[in-house]
Amino acid sequence: MKILVTGGAGFIASHIVDAYIALGHDVAVVDNLSTGREENINPKASFYKLDICSEQVKELILEQKPDIINHHAAQIDVRRSVQDPAYDAKINIVASLNILEAARQVSTKHFIFSSTGGAIYGEQDYFPADEAHPLRPLSPYGVAKLSVEKYLDYYRAIYGLPYTIFRYANVYGPRQNPKGEAGVVAIFCELLSKTSTPTINGDGLQTRDYVYVADLVKANCLAIEHLDKSANQIFNIGTGIETDVNSIFQHLKHLFASEVDETHGSAKAGEQRRSVLSSALVSQVLGWRVETSLEEGLEKTVAFYKK
Ligand code: NAD
Numbered sequence: 001m002k003i004l005v006t007g008g009a010g011f012i013a014s015h016i017v018d019a020y021i022a023l024g025h026d027v028a029v030v031d032n033l034s035t036g037r038e039e040n041i042n043p044k045a046s047f048y049k050l051d052i053c054s055e056q057v058k059e060l061i062l063e064q065k066p067d068i069i070n071h072h073a074a075q076i077d078v079r080r081s082v083q084d085p086a087y088d089a090k091i092n093i094v095a096s097l098n099i100l101e102a103a104r105q106v107s108t109k110h111f112i113f114s115s116t117g118g119a120i121y122g123e124q125d126y127f128p129a130d131e132a133h134p135l136r137p138l139s140p141y142g143v144a145k146l147s148v149e150k151y152l153d154y155y156r157a158i159y160g161l162p163y164t165i166f167r168y169a170n171v172y173g174p175r176q177n178p179k180g181e182a183g184v185v186a187i188f189c190e191l192l193s194k195t196s197t198p199t200i201n202g203d204g205l206q207t208r209d210y211v212y213v214a215d216l217v218k219a220n221c222l223a224i225e226h227l228d229k230s231a232n233q234i235f236n237i238g239t240g241i242e243t244d245v246n247s248i249f250q251h252l253k254h255l256f257a258s259e260v261d262e263t264h265g266s267a268k269a270g271e272q273r274r275s276v277l278s279s280a281l282v283s284q285v286l287g288w289r290v291e292t293s294l295e296e297g298l299e300k301t302v303a304f305y306k307k
Contacts (some may be wrong), residue, residue, distance in 0.1 A: 001025050001065065003026070003028070003066055003224070004029075004061065004064065004068070004069050005020070005028070005030070005072065006029075006052055006072055007030075007074065007114075008045065009031035009041050009047075009098045010036035010040070010071055011171070012032065012171055013029075013070070014036070014041060016070060017219075017220050018054070019218075019220070020070075020224075021045060023221065027042070028045065028047075028048060028066065029042075030060065031048075036110060046189060051201070052098060053091065055095065055099060057099065061099065061108075062106060066106075067109045069111050069112070071096065071111065074092050075141070078141045078142075082140060093148060096151065103155075103161060103194070104161050109162070110163070110164070111155075111161055112164050112166070112223055113149070113163060113166070115165050116145045116168060117209070117238055118272075119138070119141055119142035119145065120167060122134075122136030123134060123272060123273065128278040129276070129277055129278060130277075130278040131235070149234065153240075156232055164223045164230040164232075167277070168275075169210065169211045169237065169238030169277045172186065173185075173297065174301060185252070185298065185301060186305075189256075189301060190305065192258050195258065195263070196290070198260075199262070199264070201265055202267030203247040205244045205246065206244060206272070209240065209241060209277050210275040211239050211290070212292035212301075214291070214292055216237055219237050225266055229286060233281075235279070235285070236277040236278060237287070237288070240279065241294070242274060243294060252298060256306075
């Protein structure tokens with residue numbers, strides 16, 4: 001199939017591109033390299049250095065008529081979304097509409113969207129959260145992801161554009177950019193590899209659900225393999241296991257054989273205390289399972305950062 005992947009130079013989508021190419025698909029990558037890197041792009045993919053806000057990306061879709069669009073390009077910095085909600089909305093909402101408008105004009109067969117399970121539910125009422133949990137995003141980033149979910153359902157209803165929405169937990173693994181606000185695993189790996197001291201916000205007992213990138217890739221492959229089953233579904237992708245930041249640091253410290261001790265800074269205002277997702281639905285519908293334990297995933301990630 002002809003698949004267009006936005007954000008394919010970034011952490012998560014570059015792994016998805018590799019898997020789609022290994023499956024024999026014809027893959028085009030659109031990315032402006034704002035946080036992605038050219039060396040992440042599979043050489044067998046055609047690469048278009050374009051901004052998803054631009055007219056050119058629309059023209060590309062109209063010309064190429066991809067069977068599937070897998071949309072991962074985004075402004076991913078939650079703190080930046082708080083400082084500049086309009087900028088976040090421009091990339092995360094308006095540019096998504098740019099792509100959706102082109103998708104419906106060429107009758108794309110299927111649209112995959114990377115949403116967030118970590119930022120869409122807000123403080124959870126119950127643990128783990130399933131897809132039916134109330135949606136109370138606490139950041140403009142989360143609000144933007146929720147808006148695109150709603151737009152996708154509008155495009156399905158009015159234009160018959162089928163979608164799959166993945167609400168990812170906290171993703172970690174090789175190629176994650178340690179700059180900015182991204183993932184604590186990447187940030188700690190970067191600091192520990194330089195024997196610098198990481199600062200943990202608050203007491204470090206805030207929990208997250210850490211899912212290894214290869215497991216997410218599997219979900220993105222199952223979605224295109226079973227288009228009938230994945231159509232118009234919203235799936236959480238997480239492990240169902242809560243891990244606190246202090247434990248992540250201790251695991252990584254051990255793997256780096258580091259003597260460095262963490263320091264604790266002030267707690268971040270508005271930071272969620274606990275987040276953990278149930279992936280029972282995607283297991284039932286697509287047969288997706290968590291295959292990588294935290295220990296195994298962290299080991300692979302550390303091996304990457306050591307290189
Ligand atoms: P990433 O920053 O590595 O990837 C995003 C990619 O999009 C980058 O290559 C970047 O250059 C590109 N991009 C950004 N703005 C663009 C623009 N205007 N035009 C074209 N390309 C642009 O981040 P990631 O962690 O791989 O995230 C991928 C997707 O998954 C995002 O949609 C993110 O919101 C979502 N997500 C990530 C996590 C996580 O834990 N990393 C969790 C939930 C959801």
